[in-house]
Amino acid sequence: xxxxxxxxxxxxxxxxxxxxxxxxxxxxxxxxxxxxxxxxxxxxxxxxxxxxxxxxxxxxxxxxxxxxxxxxxxxxxxxxxxxxxxxxxxxxxxxxxxxxxxxxxxxxxxxxxxxxxxxxxxxxxxxxxxx
Numbered sequence: 001x002x003x004x005x006x007x008x009x010x011x012x013x014x015x016x017x018x019x020x021x022x023x024x025x026x027x028x029x030x031x032x033x034x035x036x037x038x039x040x041x042x043x044x045x046x047x048x049x050x051x052x053x054x055x056x057x058x059x060x061x062x063x064x065x066x067x068x069x070x071x072x073x074x075x076x077x078x079x080x081x082x083x084x085x086x087x088x089x090x091x092x093x094x095x096x097x098x099x100x101x102x103x104x105x106x107x108x109x110x111x112x113x114x115x116x117x118x119x120x121x122x123x124x125x126x127x128x129x130x131x
Contacts (some may be wrong), residue, residue: 001105001114005033007032008071015067017046028102028115031075036110039075042101049074075084081106084113091116
């Protein structure tokens with residue numbers, strides 16, 4: 001699990017989200033309000049929402065306007081989450097059963113504690129094998 005989670009709020013712009021993705025190695029951002037999980041936005045969600053003409057000679061004001069959309073317009077709502085006490089095989093079961101690429105880790109009050117990706121699972125399995 002990654003405990004240092006970058007979050008955004010529902011009314012943040014896609015411009016802000018794009019900057020985060022461009023300046024970090026993250027592929028998922030958790031959407032929160034008062035540190036409580038509301039949704040997830042992935043780099044793929046962002047790519048689908050933005051005009052493919054951004055940054056090209058064909059860019060128009062309409063293309064630029066796609067950056068003004070808000071997170072709540074494209075985020076996945078009510079994401080599947082696990083508690084901090086969940087085990088690695090609980091996470092594997094969720095990844096196998098659902099079409100998701102990250103699992104938020106939240107406490108009983110839905111406050112974000114971390115995020116888990118399939119890469120985290122692979123790293124943990126490799127570490128376990130080496131020990």
